[in-house]
Amino acid sequence: MIGAWISAHGQACLRAFKRMGASPAASIISTLVIGIAIMLPLGLYSLFSNVTAAASRLNTEPNVNVYLQVAAKDDDALQTEKRLKAIANVAEVKFVPREVALAEMKRLASMADLLNGLDTNPLPHAFTLRPRATDEASLEQMQKELLALPKVDAVVMDFEWAKKLKRFATFAERLVMLLGAVLALAVVFVTGNTIRLQILTQKDEIEVSRLIGATKRFVRRPFLYFGALQGALAGGVAVAAMAALIWWAGQEVHALTISYGSDFQLQYLNAAQIASIIGIGAFLGWLGAYLSVSLYLRSARTV
Secondary structure, three states: OHHHHHHHHHHHHHHHHHHHHHOHHHHHHHHHHHHHHHHHHHHHHHHHHHHHHHHHOOOOOOEEEEEEOOOOOHHHHHHHHHHHHHOOOEEEEEEEOHHHHHHHHHHHHOOHHHHHOOOOOOOOOEEEEEEOOOOHHHHHHHHHHHHOOOOEEEEEEEOHHHHHHHHHHHHHHHHHHHHHHHHHHHHHHHHHHHHHHHHHHOHHHHHHHHHOOOOHHHHHHHHHHHHHHHHHHHHHHHHHHHHHHHHHHHHHHHHHHHHOOOOOOOOOOOHHHHHHHHHHHHHHHHHHHHHHHHHHHHHHOOO
């Protein structure tokens, strides 16, 4: 029983290969079209993955600055520092005296002449904090606690980047899913149309087979293998094209990052991802073939 099942599938697979070899030009064109359809969402996914990988190498910790009132004295700064260290979400506190801040401004802003003309230092004492938790809710709660401290005039938290990065990640994920779903339907349609043309050219053969007792499974099986084979080849084409594009773009990206003192390189697809893409392509090709043959058998009333 098992031997007969394996033999039937082996013969069906062999017939699928023969049908593909019988019209190589049409098979190649269909495979390339399906491969391009698979490559588009794959390209977006690769782009998103590499952008995320590049962002993870950056120092993205929120910058939390606490500014005291200008009238605050050194003793006030000392007391504030103790209170800051007592806040649960504060991991590290760095005190920036007003004198150091003024000297740094003179050096960076090239405004030494203007600042030297001031009678008093207009800058307040400040603290730079490193938070333990960097999620939006924790940072907002931390901001409220800091503003409630005596002598604190302003709190500046630069965590808008986190919101923007999260929105970008959500948008990119939804875009890849939407485009992938649309192009998956296109793959099913292209495969189904290719199978439909094959069915029309072999219509007489199929009808004779049904008259002598061939089952629907027997008729359908070679077309299913053909669709799965074409989808798998298209997935391989998409992977190869994507690898070539990443290699081509990676040369320039690596040269650019080297000039900025980084060794970042574009990431290629790993073995599991390649296998998944080829498997998805095979499944979509199989599905397109199954739908096409099923519709033909139903319309021909050969059940």
